[in-house]
Amino acid sequence: MSAEAVREDRGTLMGFVAERPGAAFAGIALGMVALAALLAPLIAPQDPFDLTSFDLLDAGLPPAWIEGSDPRFLLGTDAQGRDLFSAILYGMRISLTVGVLAVAIQAAIGVPLGLLAAYRGGRVDTLVTRAADIQLSLSTLMLAIIALALYRAGFGGESLSRYAVPLLVIVIGLAEWPYFARTARAATQVEIAKDYVRAARALGVGGLGIVFRHILPNILSPLIVLAATQVAGAIMAEAALSFLGLGMPVTKPSLGTLIRSGYDLMFAGAWWVTVLPGLVLIAILISVNVFGDALRDLLDPRRSAS
């Protein structure tokens, strides 16, 4: 896509929004979620990671719209008396952080490999493509579960709790690099035949220069679209792993951990401790997916027809 075409797209952005109100709504929702997560320490009435700031006497209080609630706790409290509103804000923060960082790792591994495979071709290409195929056939969630399960069995639950964030980022990051490699490779193969690449080569630009300075900027749009859907996948994976007890600990809950820890209370009638963080998670995932779909139509008009 040339620079002009990009500018033209920006010009029609408003028209696009008018055409797809759902996507605009999803975008606004995502912006608010990101802002709330970023400002969580300022907004939250309580620090949910600080065990001294809440009281067991407040445990299991319902949200404000249900009888028996306490005005101090807008969304009620969990089994330890933690303010659920604060816990959800901080949980979003962890979920988003892990999601974004994991995708950054996926891209950092996958994109260079994909570029290299397409640019070099031959044996390198075969190797990267095969490795990607094999890894994708193994189910990334299952790989992540096995990796964290072995870590937990080998080093104990305490070590897992302490290093949960970096471990989750690395495991989810390593699990899904093939998607970026495939997309980068396919897009590069299209670009590589174009005149500007040949011109750059004729001017004596080296291989690395061509790949990173000339080709990479031109294949960014499919990569950005992919990144959006991958973030949704990574957030979902984090939640699933935490729900299984292989992710964030109860003392530093992500949305998945909150859902897990509230689950025991559900049959005692306190459904909100599980259901509210669950609904927040679903809202985030739907927003990311809808937004990602719209982004694809916006950045890649050819695919929107299908």
Place this chain on the structure above:
Amino acid sequence: MTAIVSGLAFLGRRLMQAALVMLAILIIAFAVKSTLGDPLREITGEAVPETQRQKLAHELGLDRPWPVQLARYLGGAMQGDFGTSTIYKRSTLEVILAKFPASFELVVGASLIVLLFSVPAGVYCAVRPRARGARLILSLSVLGISIPVFLTGILLITVFSVWLGWLPAFGRGETVRLGFWETGLLTADGLKHMVLPAFTLSSIMLPLFIRLVRGAMLDELGHDYVRTARAKGASQLRVWLVHALRNALLPLVAVGGLQIGTLVAYTLLTETVFQWPGMGFLFLEAVTRADIPLITTYLVFVGLIFVVTNTIVDVVSLMLDPRISLEGTR
């Protein structure tokens, strides 16, 4: 004739590959077991003096070089001996096999639901792409993909067990023993317990399969043979269901089979939500209590399921794909 020979050659190559993958999995399992596990503790418990431990280690061959130990592990594996579970004090394979029927029945139930719903819905969305119903189905499928499987389960439990009280929320209910197979399919109680978990597990595969069937159908409907069949006077419904759908289902076998690893992961999540006493639930218990032999045996078992499914899928798609058999003389 050549078709049969090349078919057999393919089969042989594929079986060879499968055996190699299994060997690799076994070696990884051995590596994990010998690094993380302490086989003496499996047998003796912790309060045993050091000298006695060393004597036992010698008797068991644990002081031998690792290639010897690996050979012993592989030899044992051939006979179904993968070690003793530290939790259950029984052969790990026995423990897992006892839980296998529960997981298997759950997966079969979910697959039936997926098949029953995805094929009609996918065909409908393909032949009536602009209908409101088709759009609704596709929007719902975006929703389905966005909801993590454990949340689907929790939401279903909230509505149907906690609020309405219609269906049980956990366990398998009453089961009947048929030989070694413990089934929940023969009692009303067992079937009732199946409903929510099976729907939960299917919820994650359903959107994918609806889209797959729809995509494959759209592809087929664009082909000339569809127009020819229609021109020949075949009814619209017959063209859709007999001509196009049959061809559209071919790629589904391949894609469906490739989902088996994902299915195992989602089964694990579903079993956790519903406390369904299957292999996944067992695995997490093993992880929490650091039962290394049970964990590694589970990995080998899941690897075996994975390899067998993939091999079958490859062979079946070879048999189903008319393009391959057309090359030979039929």
